[in-house]
Amino acid sequence: MKKFLNGPWVLILPTIIVLTCVVFLPLLISLWTSFTPFKLTKPDTLYRFVGFRNYERLIGDYDFWVAFGRTVLFLTIALNLELVFGLGIALLINKITYAQKTLRTLMMFPMMFSPILVGFQWKYIFNDNIGLLNNFLREFGVINPIPWLVDATLANISIMAAEIWSSTSVFAILLLAGLMGIPKDPIEAAKVDGCNSWQVFKNITLPFLMPFIFIAMTIRSLDVARAYDIVQMMTGGGPAKRTELLWTLISRTGYVDAKMGMANAMSYISIFLSIAFTFFFFYKLMEARKILSYD
Amino acid sequence: MTKKQINNILIWIGAIFLILLIMTPGLWVVITAFRPQVDIMAKPAVWIPRNLSFNQFETMLFGGSEGSMGRSPVPVLSYLRNSLIISIVSTSVAVFIGTLGGYAFARHEFKGKNSYFFLIMLTRAIPGISLSLPIFILFSKLGIIDTHFGIIIVFVALNVPFTIWLTDGFFRQIPRAMSEVAMTDGCTRLQAFWHIELPLSKSGIASAGIFAFLISWNEFALVSNLARSTDSKTLTVGLMDFTSQFTINWPGMCALAVFIIIPALILTFMVQKHLVSGLTFGGVKG
Numbered sequence: 001m002k003k004f005l006n007g008p009w010v011l012i013l014p015t016i017i018v019l020t021c022v023v024f025l026p027l028l029i030s031l032w033t034s035f036t037p038f039k040l041t042k043p044d045t046l047y048r049f050v051g052f053r054n055y056e057r058l059i060g061d062y063d064f065w066v067a068f069g070r071t072v073l074f075l076t077i078a079l080n081l082e083l084v085f086g087l088g089i090a091l092l093i094n095k096i097t098y099a100q101k102t103l104r105t106l107m108m109f110p111m112m113f114s115p116i117l118v119g120f121q122w123k124y125i126f127n128d129n130i131g132l133l134n135n136f137l138r139e140f141g142v143i144n145p146i147p148w149l150v151d152a153t154l155a156n157i158s159i160m161a162a163e164i165w166s167s168t169s170v171f172a173i174l175l176l177a178g179l180m181g182i183p184k185d186p187i188e189a190a191k192v193d194g195c196n197s198w199q200v201f202k203n204i205t206l207p208f209l210m211p212f213i214f215i216a217m218t219i220r221s222l223d224v225a226r227a228y229d230i231v232q233m234m235t236g237g238g239p240a241k242r243t244e245l246l247w248t249l250i251s252r253t254g255y256v257d258a259k260m261g262m263a264n265a266m267s268y269i270s271i272f273l274s275i276a277f278t279f280f281f282f283y284k285l286m287e288a289r290k291i292l293s294y295d
Numbered sequence: 296m297t298k299k300q301i302n303n304i305l306i307w308i309g310a311i312f313l314i315l316l317i318m319t320p321g322l323w324v325v326i327t328a329f330r331p332q333v334d335i336m337a338k339p340a341v342w343i344p345r346n347l348s349f350n351q352f353e354t355m356l357f358g359g360s361e362g363s364m365g366r367s368p369v370p371v372l373s374y375l376r377n378s379l380i381i382s383i384v385s386t387s388v389a390v391f392i393g394t395l396g397g398y399a400f401a402r403h404e405f406k407g408k409n410s411y412f413f414l415i416m417l418t419r420a421i422p423g424i425s426l427s428l429p430i431f432i433l434f435s436k437l438g439i440i441d442t443h444f445g446i447i448i449v450f451v452a453l454n455v456p457f458t459i460w461l462t463d464g465f466f467r468q469i470p471r472a473m474s475e476v477a478m479t480d481g482c483t484r485l486q487a488f489w490h491i492e493l494p495l496s497k498s499g500i501a502s503a504g505i506f507a508f509l510i511s512w513n514e515f516a517l518v519s520n521l522a523r524s525t526d527s528k529t530l531t532v533g534l535m536d537f538t539s540q541f542t543i544n545w546p547g548m549c550a551l552a553v554f555i556i557i558p559a560l561i562l563t564f565m566v567q568k569h570l571v572s573g574l575t576f577g578g579v580k581g
Contacts, residue, residue, distance in 0.1 A: 005483070005484075005485065006483060006484045006485075007403065007405075008399040008400075008402075008403035008405050009399075009405075011395040011396060011398055011399035011403075012395070012396050012399045012400075012411070014391075014392040014395060014396070015392055015393070015395070015396040015415065015455050015459065018392060018448070018451055018452045018455055019415065019418055019452055019455065019456075021448065021452070022430065022448055022449050022451070022452035022453075023418045023421065023426065023452055025433070026426060026429035026430045026433055027421075027426075027429065029429040029432055029433055030425070030426075030428060030429035033428070033429065033432065038432075046432075089313060092306060092309050092310060092313070093310070095306050096306060096307075096310060103310060103314075105564070105567055106314055106317060106318070107313075107317065108563060108567055108570070109317050109318065109321065110317060111563065112509075112556065112559040112560050112563040113321070113513075113556065113559070114512070114513030114514075114515065114531050114555060114556075114559070115513070115515060116513075116515040116531045116534060117513075117531075117534075117552050117555060117556060120324070120534060120548060120552055121320040121321060121323070121324045121552070122320065124323070124324065124327070124545065124548075124549075125320055125323065130335055130336060130545065132319075132320075132323050135339070135340035136340075138338075138339060138340065139339070139340075165316075165317075165320070169317075173570070221420065222416070222419045222420050223419075224422075225422030225423055225424065225425075225516070226516075228422065228423070228424050228516050229515045229516055232515075233534075233535075247422055247424045247425070247516075250422075250424050250425060250428070251424050251520070254428050254431075255431075255520060260428060260432065263428055264428050264429065267422070267424070267425030267426075267428055268425075270422055270425050271421050271422065271425050274420045274421060274422055275417060275420050275421075277420070278416075278417060278420040279417075282413060282416070286409075
């Protein structure tokens with residue numbers, strides 16, 4: 001008993017209990033449900049086992065794969081642009097000596113916004129009738145309002161803009177922290193030896209920043225599903241499912257169509273997708289940390 | 296002008312453009328919250344507000360004045376109460392549980408430590424909407440759907456991993472020798488923790504708490520499906536009440552948005568220093 005009280009497990013036990021109740025146990029229920037034709041309107045169907053029928057149907061479901069593909073494409077483009085913009089912003093602020101702290105604080109502004117608020121403010125800006133953007137364009141002679149959230153392509157771009165606005169600052173702030181920690185000597189030495197700025201950036205700055213890029217990516221990959229809030233608010237997956245992401249599809253299938261069995265099968269696939277993202281970046285992070293040996 | 300001066304000017308132009316891009320959407324929402332409906336709908340657009348009104352906030356908080364829109368259709372005060380209760384209680388519990396866990400990971404060596412740490416972090420990677428489905432089924436069976444209790448335990452689980460991540464980093468910054476001395480003097484591990492490490496990491500734990508509060512305050516995907524009525528709906532979910540199939544009450548939504556953002560704004564400014572060092576495992580000077 002004394003050994004237990006002095007050991008780590010007594011401290012971790014509450015965490016295990018909570019996570020078991022709210023995460024692991026529900027995940028088991030979710031797994032079971034995905035093998036049933038459970039519908040909220042017919043409670044008995046929760047106990048009917050149908051094997052892989054839901055998954056088989058999903059494999060042949062065109063709408064599902066479109067949403068799946070769009071989600072992967074959306075995340076790939078969004079994360080890459082966020083990284084590039086974040087790096088650009090970090091480099092820019094790093095160059096500024098006057099009021100640098102104030103600027104950094106201002107950069108954090110989007111991080112305070114709940115994703116649902118991000119969705120709302122951009123829905124308001126992109127509104128074709130009274131939105132800021134169309135009002136602004138009208139001043140420059142664009143009389144016909146542009147249907148930002150009605151046209152399929154434009155709607156996807158608009159959502160992407162909102163997503164990038166809300167998450168770029170995570171990259172900017174963390175990469176800035178990395179930039180500030182870079183020792184000055186190697187950079188000075190390289191310049192004396194005749195390296196140009198691009199060579200300095202590529203060979204000194206970027207390798208040093210790598211762990212910070214992976215920290216940012218890991219943190220970001222933990223909440224990619226925030227995009228659900230934004231899409232739900234801005235378009236609800238419309239027009240005609242053209243902005244449907246995996247998560248809005250799950251929500252519609254489960255809660256609107258009440259097909260819980262099918263929704264759980266979908267959500268298992270989405271969970272694996274998220275975990276794969278996180279796993280990849282966390283692995284990279286651990287490797288990078290070993291190299292810089294922060295521990 | 297020298298080349299350096301031109302460079303400086305370019306950098307500042309970039310910075311100002313950036314600030315505009317970051318601030319405009321939020322500021323526009325704030326301004327709209329104080330404008331009369333006529334101005335919002337006006338064409339061509341009215342850029343400089345002609346008069347400001349607090350009507351939206353009055354309607355929201357006190358049910359509106361005579362002759363205006365009548366009683367507020369959205370029970371914002373109930374939502375505010377729910378938001379506060381749920382966020383504060385879940386934060387307190389999550390910080391307590393998470394600090395213990397963070398301490399275990401920072402100070403104890405045990406088999407498979409990194410794997411357990413990773414597993415706990417991984418629970419955060421599960422999309423809220425995916426997790427909400429089985430929780431919805433489970434809570435319906437248990438009869439705790441649409442209650443504070445149900446949402447609070449979900450939020451605790453949501454916040455514990457992140458609290459462990461942060462506090463683990465803060466405890467690592469405290470030299471081990473301090474508690475080791477206390478333990479050779481006869482303290483148990485828990486006593487050493489209570490008297491030495493806990494007071495030293497107070498500010499770190501406080502900022503972990505503020506993070507947890509912000510995550511709870513801002514959460515939407517889970518609550519929107521677990522909360523069904525004014526009994527447990529929070530402010531973020533209430534925002535959807537202003538939209539119906541064909542109409543959107545823009546000024547009302549803007550007013551509520553201002554309401555949601557102000558506490559988040561204040562709290563984030565309070566923890567911004569810890570934000571960077573916490574997220575980078577305390578490995579960097581902020």
